[in-house]
Amino acid sequence: xxxxxxxxxxxxxxxxxxxxxxxxxLVVEKSGVLNxxxxxxxxxxxxxxxxxxxxxxxxLAGVISAIAAGALMALLFGFxxxxxxxxxxATGLALTMFGLGLAALWGQDYSGxxxxxxxxxxxPVLSDLPLxxxxxxxxxxxxxxxxxxxxxVSWFFRKTRGGLIVRAIGENHDAAHAIGYPVVLYRxxxxxxxxxxxxxxxxxxSVVQTPFWAEGMTAGRGWIALALVVFxxxxxxxxxxxxxxxxxxxxxQLHSQGFGVKVEAQYLSMxxxxxxxxxxxxxxxxxLKVKLNAPACLTQPFRAAT
Amino acid sequence: MRYQSFTRLTxxxxxxxxxxxxxxxxxxxxxxxxxxxxxxxxDHGWSYQHHQGLLAVKKAFGDKxxxxxxxxxxxxxxxxxxxxxxxxxxxxxxxxxxxxxxNPTIKVxxxxxKVKFEHCSGFKRAxxxxxxxxxxxxxxxxxxxxxxRMTKSNTVGYIASFPIPEVVRGINAAYLGxxxxxxxxxxxxxxxxxxxDPGKEADAAKAxxxxxxxxxxxxxxxxxxxxxxxxxxxSAIGQASNMKAFGPKAQLAAAVNDxxxxxxxxxxxxxxxTWKSTDTWxxxxxxxxxxxxxxxxxxxxxxKQAEKVRxxxxxxxxxxFTGPLNKQxxxxxxxxxxxxxxxxxxxxxxxxxxxxxxxPK
Numbered sequence: 109x110x111x112x113x114x115x116x117x118x119x120x121x122x123x124x125x126x127x128x129x130x131x132x133x134l135v136v137e138k139s140g141v142l143n144x145x146x147x148x149x150x151x152x153x154x155x156x157x158x159x160x161x162x163x164x165x166x167x168l169a170g171v172i173s174a175i176a177a178g179a180l181m182a183l184l185f186g187f188x189x190x191x192x193x194x195x196x197x198a199t200g201l202a203l204t205m206f207g208l209g210l211a212a213l214w215g216q217d218y219s220g221x222x223x224x225x226x227x228x229x230x231x232p233v234l235s236d237l238p239l240x241x242x243x244x245x246x247x248x249x250x251x252x253x254x255x256x257x258x259x260x261v262s263w264f265f266r267k268t269r270g271g272l273i274v275r276a277i278g279e280n281h282d283a284a285h286a287i288g289y290p291v292v293l294y295r296x297x298x299x300x301x302x303x304x305x306x307x308x309x310x311x312x313x314s315v316v317q318t319p320f321w322a323e324g325m326t327a328g329r330g331w332i333a334l335a336l337v338v339f340x341x342x343x344x345x346x347x348x349x350x351x352x353x354x355x356x357x358x359x360x361q362l363h364s365q366g367f368g369v370k371v372e373a374q375y376l377s378m379x380x381x382x383x384x385x386x387x388x389x390x391x392x393x394x395x396l397k398v399k400l401n402a403p404a405c406l407t408q409p410f411r412a413a414t
Numbered sequence: 415m416r417y418q419s420f421t422r423l424t425x426x427x428x429x430x431x432x433x434x435x436x437x438x439x440x441x442x443x444x445x446x447x448x449x450x451x452x453x454x455x456x457d458h459g460w461s462y463q464h465h466q467g468l469l470a471v472k473k474a475f476g477d478k479x480x481x482x483x484x485x486x487x488x489x490x491x492x493x494x495x496x497x498x499x500x501x502x503x504x505x506x507x508x509x510x511x512x513x514x515x516x517n518p519t520i521k522v523x524x525x526x527x528k529v530k531f532e533h534c535s536g537f538k539r540a541x542x543x544x545x546x547x548x549x550x551x552x553x554x555x556x557x558x559x560x561x562x563r564m565t566k567s568n569t570v571g572y573i574a575s576f577p578i579p580e581v582v583r584g585i586n587a588a589y590l591g592x593x594x595x596x597x598x599x600x601x602x603x604x605x606x607x608x609x610x611d612p613g614k615e616a617d618a619a620k621a622x623x624x625x626x627x628x629x630x631x632x633x634x635x636x637x638x639x640x641x642x643x644x645x646x647x648x649s650a651i652g653q654a655s656n657m658k659a660f661g662p663k664a665q666l667a668a669a670v671n672d673x674x675x676x677x678x679x680x681x682x683x684x685x686x687x688t689w690k691s692t693d694t695w696x697x698x699x700x701x702x703x704x705x706x707x708x709x710x711x712x713x714x715x716x717x718k719q720a721e722k723v724r725x726x727x728x729x730x731x732x733x734x735f736t737g738p739l740n741k742q743x744x745x746x747x748x749x750x751x752x753x754x755x756x757x758x759x760x761x762x763x764x765x766x767x768x769x770x771x772x773x774p775k
Contacts, residue, residue, distance in 0.1 A: 114624035219456035323454035373605030
């Protein structure tokens with residue numbers, strides 16, 4: 109039983125950076141912008157969070173820096189694509205490359221250093237419950253934040269006026285503009301929220317999960333987050349599910365190897381990706397549904413007619 | 415000191431010669447040394463150690479050399495492009511430091527017969543291509559002895575990257591070392607199919623710890639497993655470089671690659687005109703592999719035992735792969751007293767008897 113709890117704990121930790129990055133990108137895409145620079149924003153968040161945590165010894169400061177760094181990267185993307193009308197796909201790819209390089213430069217003095225243990229929730233009695241205590245009431249604070257974010261985003265889109273406006277802009281920016289909503293401003297805000305989340309996801313990797321800094325340590329998680337958004341058909345709850353599915357299979361295949369399950373390791377390593385592709389195929393088998401879900405103005409630049 | 419005075423003499427001689435004959439000035443040209451790394455210097459493992467070797471070259475020759483390094487070069491077409499560029503820029507000797515750089519190196523070497531190439535960990539040589547590598551398995555055997563004595567659960571975890579002979583040899587050596595001092599020891603091996611993914615390496619270490627491993631070996635490049643061992647209060651063995659900063663309590667010992675002496679010797683040979691295409695496979699004895707920072711919490715008799723094994727391997731008195739030894743399926747591998755030759759070692763693609771689980775193909 110304890111092993112099961114440990115496996116579940118492993119899954120939560122493997123999934124959380126993906127939850128952050130995916131939920132951020134989901135909001136961005138809902139507003140009609142495709143930012144392929146998630147990987148770049150994550151890695152900059154990772155080094156920002158780690159370096160500030162090391163320098164200040166304060167986890168909160170580290171986390172806030174990661175959020176700010178990710179948002180700044182997104183602001184740069186916003187300026188290029190929303191104000192200067194650069195191509196979103198090309199700019200996103202460039203943002204990833206820029207982020208990887210910038211983080212490497214920034215991190216030169218930080219490789220070889222290690223952070224301490226990130227603070228965890230510690231409730232009297234509850235956290236000490238056998239088995240479920242650690243799982244439900246003993247995680248680090250960022251895990252709870254990631255779940256809250258998903259719930260919050262879901263609520264935002266469903267129940268608030270702001271969410272409705274963002275969705276409208278993503279579906280038909282000309283109509284939204286005609287009614288008088290500032291399309292570009294909302295897109296800037298959505299982008300910065302996405303960047304902040306990606307930065308937080310990166311920081312989770314460098315400050316909580318490993319916790320150290322190494323160049324290129326996001327190792328493709330930004331791309332997985334992007335795939336998860338499509339996988340989720342732009343629904344926050346499903347993005348959470350997808351991230352946990354991905355993390356779950358990653359952890360389970362490692363454990364199954366430890367138990368000596370006789371399956372080739374390469375197949376096991378492929379499993380999380382295969383599962384993602386399989387679900388993607390199932391979801392997109394109904395074309396109409398995909399069309400209904402995908403924001404209609406995704407990747408389309410908006411120029412206000414004057 | 416020797417190098418410095420040598421430098422001064424040469425500089426003086428060349429300065430004098432320059433007044434007399436212009437062509438001599440060509441001789442005064444610095445030796446240009448190029449390095450191609452597969453990862454970032456900041457990986458704190460494989461590429462980091464190669465870069466330490468570059469720094470050793472700089473330190474040894476000072477003004478007489480000019481070094482260039484290119485990081486993060488993917489294995490494939492980019493490797494060829496980068497290597498060719500270095501050759502075109504007039505580098506006299508180029509070190510390419512990843513297995514996957516083998517074919518690109520051979521290809522570029524054909525086009526630049528005057529440039530000397532050194533490829534790390536490959537098996538293809540040419541007149542101007544030498545190969546070199548370290549006998550990592552020697553260090554893994556010694557650390558296996560330490561792990562075998564230190565494990566309380568008799569379960570040793572091993573995070574492996576790809577099923578190539580290099581990695582398989584390391585697993586076998588570590589197992590034989592542990593088994594030699596602890597007949598009850600079991601190895602749990604997890605393949606992560608990557609050299610570098612700190613998150614996944616940490617996940618793998620976590621899985622192994624959850625399944626009862628209390629000493630963790632790794633054959634991947636980041637210190638994630640070491641850091642996790644530190645958090646969990648278990649032990650780990652450092653790989654490629656000293657990972658003490660990540661596991662001040664956890665790290666039992668580290669096998670550290672030391673490329674410096676080899677690089678200095680080869681650059682020197684290139685300067686002296688004595689460079690030849692050779693195949694170097696150096697281990698503890700050659701000073702290319704050191705067992706670093708053996709932890710003080712290890713009992714004295716264990717430390718002594720490990721040190722004896724280390725010294726015997728270094729002095730050639732003991733070979734980690736000595737018969738009688740069977741393959742995992744029970745087929746004989748080495749007869750009693752037989753030592754595995756380099757050919758057998760280079761092609762090792764099976765587990766030795768006693769290791770559980772199947773080796774991915």
